[in-house]
Amino acid sequence: PAAQESSTFESVHERLQKAADININSSDFKWERLVSLHTPEHANDTEDEEKEATAPASLEVNVNSGGIVYFAVFQLGNGEEAAACLKFTPSRLTTQSERLGYELGRHLGVSTPQARIVRSESPEWSEIIRATENVKLQNPDCVKTCDEMLEALEINRCLLLMGYVTGCPLHKYKPPVLTQAIARRIAGSLGRVLLLDLVLRNEDRLPCQQLGWRGNPGNLLCTERTPIVEPLQTKKLEFKVTGRRSIVSGRSVPPIPKHARERTTTITVGTSVEAEQPQRNPPGGKALHLVAIDSGVPRRPPSQKRELDRAQYPRFVEMLLHDFDTSSEVVKEISSGYLETVAEETEKLDMAGVTNAFLSGFQAGLKAMVPLRSFLVKLQRRLDFYLKQFVADIRENLPSDWSPDKSSPSERLSPQPSPPTLSSADGVSPPLKLERRFTLQLKDYNKLAKVRSVSHATKLNVTNLLLQVDDGIHDRVEHWDKVLGSEGHKLCQTHDFSTGFLEGGGPHSVVDSYELKVVRLEHVLERMELIAQGTETERPSRVLDCLYVGGALAAKSVNILKHVGITHILCLCPIEVGSPEPEVAEYFKYKTCQVLDIEEEDIASHFEEACGYIEDCEKSGGKALVHCFEGKSRSATIVLAYLMLAKGFTLLDAWNLLKGAHPRAQPNDGFMKALGEVDKKLHGGSSSMDWQQRKPAARLCPLCQKNVGLSSNSLQHHINRYHPQ
Structure with missing residues (x-):
């Protein structure tokens, strides 16, 4: 019997692996074509387990994210079979959060299974029940599974329907030949x-x-089939704030500082979502895709974990982007050792190229996060506006004799008698069942009212209590359910986004809107802000062992500065960057030297002081960072002066060394003239370098791209006249 059962399980596994892909959003998807249902235990590949033991118990697998999973097999018209996945989670909110997680992944360019929520009040729910009952009658091998499925359909209010992913966990994937192209593809997807x-x-x-x-390696599947994905409608995601918004602030979206807009890196700059497109088959092999499953958006993390994230996230992202050794170790680790193992087995595999592909994938995700975050901020504000309107409306309709202080929390939590019109004797059920769960979570009102961040939760819970005793409150909640469901869903449709919380309609929109806005989105946006803090950094350019140059971003990149061994910082723009951050002042010796970036500035008067500071740093065995605002003119001039005065370089030699290490170096004409005078004085005769004055660059309007003149005043005048908004 054990061998027979094992054989049955193996046949199910093979059957699912051979099943064709099916578009669960297509009109061709029919539940009447359902021919069998299976559990993950039936579908488990038992080859490895049989080597260890032959007992049926060895065939069991764990469901990764909690919940009950069924695999549904459909008979297609051409004689082939196709498979889909049905998942029941412990609660409706958990199901919706997993749908939201898949949607976030889609907008970040991550391959995820097709997914949608089927709700118990929809006609499709009845179709699933009828199809399951039909399979139970026609397929004796599925009777037990069908009974379990029918029971799940009876006690749950929704399920998550997903496309079946034919593949295996990444660490078990063994291609005949792992080419450089496949390894880079894997690394880019991992990013x-x-x-x-x-x-x-x-x-x-x-x-x-x-x-x-x-x-958990089982939550990242590797497949050679191109997944069915919903294409992003990028035209709908072109925001009016293109190129002028930051992903740093969680409460507001201030303009990006000049140094962040104009620096050469493109880590955080981007305006359109770039989803990972299906890749053509590489020469001599098949395309490879990593599919992320079980991607639910969690509720509020514990306060200790949030504090840990605030310390870890910016540092992790900063080091990942700017330290190649860190990136290389991370990509090996997150692949569960897969890339490291195959690199050792494949001598021709270039791990440097693989790491660069990983960084490119991570940066592409960062670029896609910009418009995504802009939309999520907009959605959060919209929900916040209507929730405040809802609370104000409920407050106006409170019973005149009601007060939250009238009774103790335990009395408020005690069962409330239902009004006669809602009694079971009349055959009418209470209007909103779901609120009981939230009512049981109600804490002392006076204590919670003092905490600003949970005031919405408190007022919603109090409203839930009133629903049981006041018909007027029930009518207002019904009204706001429709408003919140309609307005939220309308905004999401406009931006090609499905939250899982706002699309169902029905009597839960108020609670779902609160759950989405306060419990989920606020923390997603907080983590996006922490990630953005790590991207607003820069690795300084090494000119000499003891000398580095950079801009204001490099000066604030504390983690990478400590990593490269910086001990002294010379700031040439204290007015523009302000006082150093406490962390900078704590770890580094900090000196300021105010220099204006204009041709008429006498920068030569600062050469002796600046060069003396760098020399003292070198003598003490330290390393100095010289920085200005953009890292182009003032800092480059001081570095050139130091190379000439302290190291005996000619201006031409110093220039070649600096440009090789720091390509964006570009002193203004006045500064170069001063350096030429120093060159003549040190080496006699004419300067070693003929400096050609630059023609003033024309300024382009960032909004319409028209040439508006040469000065900043002409640009400002153009914007005021043609773009007053």
Whole structure:
């Protein structure tokens, strides 16, 4: 019997692996074509387990994210079979949060299964019940599974319907030949998945010791089939704030500072979502895709974990982007050692190229996060506006003799008698069942009212209590259910986004809107802000062992500065950057020297002081960073002066060394003239370098791209006249 059962399980596994892909959003998807249902235990590949033991118990597998999963097999018209996945989670909100997680992944360019929510009040729910009953009658092998499925359909209010992913966990994938192209493809996909898990705070997929993630390799599948994905309608995602918004602030979206807009890196600059497009088959092999499953958006993390994230996230992202050794170790680790193992087995595999592909994937995800975050901020504000309107409306309709202080919390939690019109004797059920769960979570009103961040939760819970005794409150909640469901869904449709919380309609929109806005989105946006803090950094350019040059971003990149060994900082723009951050002043010796970036500035008067500071640093065995605002003119001039005065370089030699290390160096004409005078004085005769004055660059309007003149005043005048908004 055990061998027979094992054989049955193997046949189910093979059957699912051979099943064709099916578009669950297509009109061709029919429940009447359902021919069998199976559990993950039936579908488990038992080859490895049989080597260890032949007992049926060895065939069991764990469901990764909690819940009950069924695999549904459909008979297609051409004689082929196709498979889909049905998942029941412990609650409706958990199901909706997983749908939201898949949608975030789609907008970040991560391959995820097709997914949609089927609700118990929809006609499709009845179709699933009829199809399951039909399979039970026609397929004796599925009777037990069908009974379990029917029971789940009876007690649950929704399910998550997903496309079946034919593949295996990444660490078990063994291609005949692992080419460089396949390895780079895997690494690039891992970069995007890592960003998604940072946004979700999902520690149950990729192992990462730096973040304390234990990982679960089963939640990242590797498939050679091109997944069915919903294409992003990028035209609808072109925001009016293109190129002029930052992803740093969670409460407002201030303009990006000049140094962040004009620096050469493109890590955080981007205006359109770039989803990972299906890749053509590489020469001599098949395309490869990593599919992330079980990507739910969690509720509020514990306060200790949030504090840990605030310390870890910016540092992790900063080091990942600017330290190649860190990036290389991370990509090996999050692949569960897969890339490291194959690199050792494949001598021709270039790990440097693989790491660069990983960084490219991560940066592409960062670019896609910009418009995504802009939309999420907009959605959060819209929900916040209507929730405040809802609370104000309920307050106006409170019973005149009601007060939250009238009774103790325990009395408020005690069962309330239903009004006669809602009694079971009349055959009418209470209007909103779901509120009972939230009512039981109600705490002392006076204590919670003092905490600003949970005031919405408190007022919603109090409203839930009133629903049981006041018909007027029930009518107002019904009204706001319709408003919140309609307005939220309308905004999401406009931006090609499905939250899972606002699309169902029905009597839960108020609670779902609160759950989405306060419990989920606020923390997603907070983590996006922490990620953005790590991207607003820069690695300084090494000119000499003791001398580095950079801009204001480099000066604030504390972690990378400590990593490269910087001990002294010379700031040439204290007015523009203000006082140094406390952390900067704590770890580094800091000196300021105010220099204006204009041709008429006498920068030569600062050469002796600046060069003396750098020499003192070198003598003490330290390393100095010289920085101005953009890292182009003032800092480059001081570095050139130091190379000439302290190291005996000619201006031409110093220039070649600096430009090789720091390509964006570009002193203004006045500064170069001063350096030429120093060159003549040190080496006699004419200057070693003929400096050609630059023609003033024409300024382009960032809004319409028209040439508006040469000065900043002409640009400002153009904007005031043609773009007053």
